[in-house]
Amino acid sequence: MWLKEIALKIQSRFLNPFGPSGAPQPAEAEDEILSPEQASLAHSYLEGETQLAVGPKYLVLELTNHCNLSCVMCPRQRMTRKTGSMDPALFRKIIEEAAPSVEMIYLHFMGEPLLHEKFQEFIHFASGRGMTVAMATNSTLLTAERADALLRSRLDALLVSFDGGSPAVFGRIRRGADFSSAQRQLARLLEKIELRAPDFNLVIQFIRMPPNKEDLAPFLTLWKAFPRARVKVKDLHDFGNQLDELKRLKHGDEVLSIPGDRICYEPWRGFIVGWDGRVFPCCNDYDGKMVLGDLRQESLKSLWNGESMRQFRAAHRNGRRRDFSLCRNCFPPSVSEPGAWQMFSPFSPSAFEMQSYFNRGLLPEEMDSRKGAYFLAEDSELFVQDRVGKIRLHLEPADSNSRLQVPDFFLYGRPLAHTGIRNQEILLKVPAEFRGRLLLLNIRPRAAGGKNTRIRLRSIRNW
Numbered sequence: 204m205w206l207k208e209i210a211l212k213i214q215s216r217f218l219n220p221f222g223p224s225g226a227p228q229p230a231e232a233e234d235e236i237l238s239p240e241q242a243s244l245a246h247s248y249l250e251g252e253t254q255l256a257v258g259p260k261y262l263v264l265e266l267t268n269h270c271n272l273s274c275v276m277c278p279r280q281r282m283t284r285k286t287g288s289m290d291p292a293l294f295r296k297i298i299e300e301a302a303p304s305v306e307m308i309y310l311h312f313m314g315e316p317l318l319h320e321k322f323q324e325f326i327h328f329a330s331g332r333g334m335t336v337a338m339a340t341n342s343t344l345l346t347a348e349r350a351d352a353l354l355r356s357r358l359d360a361l362l363v364s365f366d367g368g369s370p371a372v373f374g375r376i377r378r379g380a381d382f383s384s385a386q387r388q389l390a391r392l393l394e395k396i397e398l399r400a401p402d403f404n405l406v407i408q409f410i411r412m413p414p415n416k417e418d419l420a421p422f423l424t425l426w427k428a429f430p431r432a433r434v435k436v437k438d439l440h441d442f443g444n445q446l447d448e449l450k451r452l453k454h455g456d457e458v459l460s461i462p463g464d465r466i467c468y469e470p471w472r473g474f475i476v477g478w479d480g481r482v483f484p485c486c487n488d489y490d491g492k493m494v495l496g497d498l499r500q501e502s503l504k505s506l507w508n509g510e511s512m513r514q515f516r517a518a519h520r521n522g523r524r525r526d527f528s529l530c531r532n533c534f535p536p537s538v539s540e541p542g543a544w545q546m547f548s549p550f551s552p553s554a555f556e557m558q559s560y561f562n563r564g565l566l567p568e569e570m571d572s573r574k575g576a577y578f579l580a581e582d583s584e585l586f587v588q589d590r591v592g593k594i595r596l597h598l599e600p601a602d603s604n605s606r607l608q609v610p611d612f613f614l615y616g617r618p619l620a621h622t623g624i625r626n627q628e629i630l631l632k633v634p635a636e637f638r639g640r641l642l643l644l645n646i647r648p649r650a651a652g653g654k655n656t657r658i659r660l661r662s663i664r665n666w
Contacts, residue, residue, distance in 0.1 A: 237551055240304070245550040248471040251520035253513040258304030258504065259473040261552045263486065264297065265289065265312035266319040267478055272341055272379040274366075276412060276452065278442050279313050284491045288319050289478045293499060295328060297476060300503040302332040305473075306588065307552035310338045312475055313489050317344040326356040335359045335553070335588050335641045339408075343380045345388040350395060353403075359641035360404040360586070363389060367409075368421025376415055386425070393429045402615045404586065404643055407432055412439040412452055433584070443487035443533035467524065467535035468549050470516045482506060484515060484529065493529050553588030553641065553665060583646045588665055589638060594631040595664040596646075598624075601657035610658065613645040627661075 237245060240257045247255050267288040273280055301308070308329055310316050317340050319325070329336050339362040345353075353361060367373030370382035377385075389407070396403045409415075409422050419436065426432040439453045467485075475483040480499035483491055495515060496506035506512065515527075524530040536549070587594055600607045612619040612631055622630040633642070648658055 241550045244471055248466075248468050248550070251466075251516075253516040253520070254508055255471065258301070258507055260305060260550065261307045261309070261473040262297075262301055262305050263309045263312055263473070263475045264294070265314060265476065265478045266294075266310050266316045266322060266325065268312070268314035269318050270313075270315045270341070271318065271343060272315070272377055274341070274377050275375070275414065276410060276439055276449065277313075278446055278449065278489045281446060282313060282490050284477075285479070286314075287478050289480075291321055291324070293480050294321075294325055297480075297498055297503065298329050298332055298334070300498075302334065305334060307335040307337065310336065311340075312477070312486065314478070315341055315344060317349055323352040323356045326358050330357040330359070330639075333639055335639070337362065337641070339364065341377065341380070342385045342389055343377070345385075345392050347391065350388070350392045353392075354395060354400045357640075358403070360406070363405060363407050365389065365407050365409065365422070367415050368418045368423070368425050372415050372418040376410075376412075390429065393431045396431045397429075401431075402637070402640075402643075404641060405431065405433065407434045409434065409436050410439055411436050413455075414452075440486075442489060443529060445487065445529070445532065465535045466519050467530070467533075469536065470512065470519055472549060487533060488529050493527060553586070553663075583648075585644045585646065585660075585663075587642050587644050587663055589633050589640055589642055593633060593665075594642075594644075596629045596631065597627055597661040597664075598629060599627050599659045599661060601659055607658065608649045610649060611647040613647065615643060616645075619644070 241260060243257045244255065244260065246252075268279070268282070268284070268286050269288065270277075270279055298308075310322070310325060310329075316322055316338055322338075326336050326338070336358055337360040338358060342363045342365050345363075364377075365373070365385065366376040367382070373382040373385070374380065393405070396405060407426055409419060411419065423434065426434055439449075441449050441453045444450050469485045474495065475486060475488065476498060477483060477491055480497050481491055481494050482496040482498060484493055484495060495511040496509055498506065501509070518524055518526055519530075524533075524535065598607060598610075607624065607627060609621075609624050609629065612621060612629075614633070614637065620632045622632070631644075646660075
């Protein structure tokens with residue numbers, strides 16, 4: 204029932220912002236998370252609409268599905284589709300068609316993107332069209348030449364996988380990788396960032412699983428000495444429980460109970476584009492078994508609302524997702540509780556990444572699911588996607604009896620100007636050189652009475 208209530212709320216506040224009298228509707232903090240276009244997608248998901256008024260907000264582009272490793276948690280070795288690399292002309296076509304609506308793209312899927320000789324050119328092209336660009340790498344190909352190319356490329360975020368704190372464990376997980384070489388190359392890149400590119404966002408990821416869970420402490424110790432090293436711990440992804448070996452690796456002998464009434468939101472958010480232009484529904488389709496279209500033959504706009512996409516959305520809406528082998532055993536990502544962040548963030552790429560991808564492990568306090576707010580204490584780091592040169596934060600004191608102390612704000616260590624506080628909102632002014640980028644924002648609450656104050660972050664508005 205609450206899903207319908209939120210859908211009506213989105214409609215009244217975003218899609219019809221003026222009430223019957225013609226006066227603007229009063230805003231609420233959680234409303235600020237979504238732009239009007241993002242709200243349109245959220246509303247379409249909640250209402251089960253299959254024809255969408257706006258385009259996707261994120262895309263995954265597979266530059267190549269070639270890889271130099273054979274990692275234990277990756278299904279690539281089970282892949283039967285052809286291997287290859289994306290043609291530059293196809294990449295440019297996709298980006299040109301995506302530019303009006305897509306806010307964030309990821310240049311990785313079932314391969315190592317640094318193996319594509321045009322990766323720097325691709326990043327430049329997409330960034331120049333106003334998109335936030337992220338990439339993941341397995342850490343073994345960060346040669347001096349490639350590291351310099353990345354630092355020059357205007358890449359917004361680099362996720363480096365490094366799943367061990369010792370040579371033995373690292374080698375068992377990342378089969379074909381050399382621990383010492385990978386550690387040395389990554390350390391060199393971090394040093395270059397410190398000296399030459401302090402606004403380059405890099406996160407070192409540890410995928411936690413039974414073979415390496417005891418190696419987490421050595422991993423953290425390994426990178427603690429580097430000021431620019433930010434780490435996150437991610438639990439193993441099971442790729443929709445399609446493969447028995449991955450299912451055992453993650454769940455052991457546990458008998459899984461797959462919820463049948465959850466509606467996956469992925470068909471309303473974006474899709475995967477393979478290196479050859481074929482479109483897959485989500486990251487679980489590693490082998491490209493469910494092709495929804497081909498961007499070599501059709502436009503992104505026509506595919507987004509084409510027959511295959513509409514039928515796929517309708518099947519999920521009507522409780523028939525188990526008709527698809529890809530979806531049958533999956534724990535689908537869905538809206539599962541009526542909290543502001545949980546409800547809205549999947550439809551805002553930057554909010555989604557802040558809460559569940561790049562920023563995992565960086566927020567110092569737990570999320571208050573009841574109120575949908577983050578607690579901020581001491582020095583908190585947030586990734587924020589700048590879209591219009593200003594960022595509006597809605598803050599409130601953790602203690603309702605306290606007065607909000609305006610915190611200090613820093614952008615890559617530089618003080619960031621703001622307009623002061625009004626109705627618990629603070630407007631931050633982003634310098635022109637950072638426009639359109641994914642920004643690392645530090646929020647430092649001020650001490651009151653000799654004690655660090657705690658504040659809640661209710662929403663971020665970047666549109």
